[in-house]
Amino acid sequence: MLSVSGLHAVRAGRTILHPTSLDIAPGERIGLVGASGSGKSTLGHVLIDELRSRGCRVAHVCQSPDEALDPLRSMRFHWHEAERALGLELGAIDKNTLFTSLKIADGDLRKRPWGWSRGMQQRFVIAMALISSPDLIVLDEPSSALDPVVAAATMDLLDQHLEGKETAMILITHDLGLAARRVSKLMVMETGRIVEQAPTEKILQHPQTRAARSLVAHRSWIKLPC
Amino acid sequence: MIKDLMGFVLRAVVVLSGTALATFVLLWHAPGDPAQAIAMARFDALLTEDVIDQVREEAGLNAGFWTAFRAWVGPLLTLDFGRSAVTGRAVWPDLLVAIRYMLPLALAGLAIGLAISLSLAIVAVKRPGGWLDRFAIAIASLGTAIPAYWLGLLLILLFAVHLAWLPAMGARTPEHVILPALTLGLGVAASLTRIIRSGILEARGQSFLPAIRRRGVSSRGIDRDHIAPHAAIPVVTVFGLELAFLLEGVVMVEVIFGRPGLGTFLVTAIHARDFPQVQAVIVLTALMFVTVNLLIDVVYRVIDPRIGARDA
Numbered sequence: 245m246l247s248v249s250g251l252h253a254v255r256a257g258r259t260i261l262h263p264t265s266l267d268i269a270p271g272e273r274i275g276l277v278g279a280s281g282s283g284k285s286t287l288g289h290v291l292i293d294e295l296r297s298r299g300c301r302v303a304h305v306c307q308s309p310d311e312a313l314d315p316l317r318s319m320r321f322h323w324h325e326a327e328r329a330l331g332l333e334l335g336a337i338d339k340n341t342l343f344t345s346l347k348i349a350d351g352d353l354r355k356r357p358w359g360w361s362r363g364m365q366q367r368f369v370i371a372m373a374l375i376s377s378p379d380l381i382v383l384d385e386p387s388s389a390l391d392p393v394v395a396a397a398t399m400d401l402l403d404q405h406l407e408g409k410e411t412a413m414i415l416i417t418h419d420l421g422l423a424a425r426r427v428s429k430l431m432v433m434e435t436g437r438i439v440e441q442a443p444t445e446k447i448l449q450h451p452q453t454r455a456a457r458s459l460v461a462h463r464s465w466i467k468l469p470c
Numbered sequence: 471m472i473k474d475l476m477g478f479v480l481r482a483v484v485v486l487s488g489t490a491l492a493t494f495v496l497l498w499h500a501p502g503d504p505a506q507a508i509a510m511a512r513f514d515a516l517l518t519e520d521v522i523d524q525v526r527e528e529a530g531l532n533a534g535f536w537t538a539f540r541a542w543v544g545p546l547l548t549l550d551f552g553r554s555a556v557t558g559r560a561v562w563p564d565l566l567v568a569i570r571y572m573l574p575l576a577l578a579g580l581a582i583g584l585a586i587s588l589s590l591a592i593v594a595v596k597r598p599g600g601w602l603d604r605f606a607i608a609i610a611s612l613g614t615a616i617p618a619y620w621l622g623l624l625l626i627l628l629f630a631v632h633l634a635w636l637p638a639m640g641a642r643t644p645e646h647v648i649l650p651a652l653t654l655g656l657g658v659a660a661s662l663t664r665i666i667r668s669g670i671l672e673a674r675g676q677s678f679l680p681a682i683r684r685r686g687v688s689s690r691g692i693d694r695d696h697i698a699p700h701a702a703i704p705v706v707t708v709f710g711l712e713l714a715f716l717l718e719g720v721v722m723v724e725v726i727f728g729r730p731g732l733g734t735f736l737v738t739a740i741h742a743r744d745f746p747q748v749q750a751v752i753v754l755t756a757l758m759f760v761t762v763n764l765l766i767d768v769v770y771r772v773i774d775p776r777i778g779a780r781d782a
Contacts, residue, residue: 315776326685326687330686
């Protein structure tokens with residue numbers, strides 16, 4: 245169980261994350277939802293920093309592959325760099341299994357990111373995040389830069405890969421439709437606080453707070469493909 | 471690739487023939503009597519009209535413009551620069567000697583310029599806006615404001631006259647290259663410092679860096695593998711311009727420090743209206759520019775192949 249308490253963040257004298265505690269069980273899938281500016285990403289960053297400082301293995305996948313890959317460097321360079329950063333020997337990880345399960349095995353690693361499709365780039369970023377079999381993977385709006393079909397496929401592949409593994413997942417999103425089918429627990433954020441947390445079904449059917457109600461009412465999440 | 475290569479050859483042909491024609495037109499129509507200047511340089515004395523007419527005949531100045539142009543361009547196509555109108559010797563061996571003096575000076579100037587500008591820029595970006603940064607910018611601005619001839623004289627005054635550490639004039643020993651190279655290098659450093667500094671600052675703002683840092687890559691690794699290549703792109707861009715600055719500087723610095731070299735060769739040839747020599751220097755310089763620009767193109771495509779892909 246990963247337990248943290250007292251996470252907070254202040255920027256330019258303004259509190260953007262009020263003291264927050266989290267308990268994450270191994271293999272648990274949590275959705276962190278809320279409107280833009282509610283502090284979701286901040287909580288994600290602060291959580292990553294805190295867990296890392298304790299020696300936990302935490303991986304992070306950001307919104308767009310543009311924010312994760314250097315356009316001047318080849319995919320192979322990125323992969324080796326990620327291996328080195330984890331203190332692994334080059335080629336220590338069996339990347340074929342990982343690439344096959346994320347369906348990027350036929351990607352040419354000599355190419356730069358822009359030689360790959362965006363969907364493949366994002367799956368490559370997820371593959372890099374999974375190199376170390378992390379305790380926790382934080383996905384910060386991982387599919388907002390992808391079209392809905394590619395986004396759904398990417399999330400499906402990730403779900404399949406993580407099945408039966410101890411890696412917990414936090415999915416940060418303002419898209420309740422994306423979170424609905426993939427997480428067992430939802431945390432709703434508003435103005436730097438977690439205002440409601442409960443099993444996904446419960447929040448979707450009986451939202452208690454105004455923030456949760458507006459998110460649930462926002463769109464017909466149940467009909468969405470992803 | 472073949473298309474790129476053909477494009478380059480075509481550009482090179484246009485630039486070189488344009489330069490050759492423009493140089494010839496300018497020299498041909500320059501005011502004053504070239505025959506008199508050539509005769510003065512040849513015999514170093516006041517001369518009678520007969521002698522000057524004879525020189526005019528020998529130098530081919532009696533022929534029309536196109537005849538003279540053809541007589542020069544024809545052999546040039548087989549890389550024959552012709553013979554000096556003053557000494558009668560072939561231009562190429564003398565030019566080669568001049569290049570042998572110029573090249574170490576230019577390379578040393580470039581190396582000094584790069585070393586100074588890199589160190590200044592790296593110090594400056596440690597804390598942008600801090601006093602070290604402002605100091606580096608001030609030094610760079612000062613360097614841009616000081617012309618090479620004045621800086622050269624100041625260096626001679628300090629290191630040769632007052633301190634007597636280094637020789638001022640000539641090119642006999644390797645020590646003779648220090649002061650002229652420093653003069654050139656400080657000029658190069660002045661303009662490069664700003665570009666390297668802003669290149670690094672811009673590269674640091676790249677949106678993917680926080681994610682790479684979060685992946686656990688050390689800041690040294692990020693500087694070396696991500697910031698340096700991005701910062702290199704604007705530096706490579708201005709390198710072609712730096713070469714122009716360097717060649718212009720070499721001409722001036724060689725004259726100030728009394729060094730034989732391409733600059734001195736050119737200035738002497740212009741004074742004597744030695745057409746073949748002047749033209750040889752200009753064509754060679756144009757060739758150097760074309761080659762350096764080709765190299766810059768290649769380096770660009772190695773650093774960021776998207777540049778080549780967009781052009782295609």
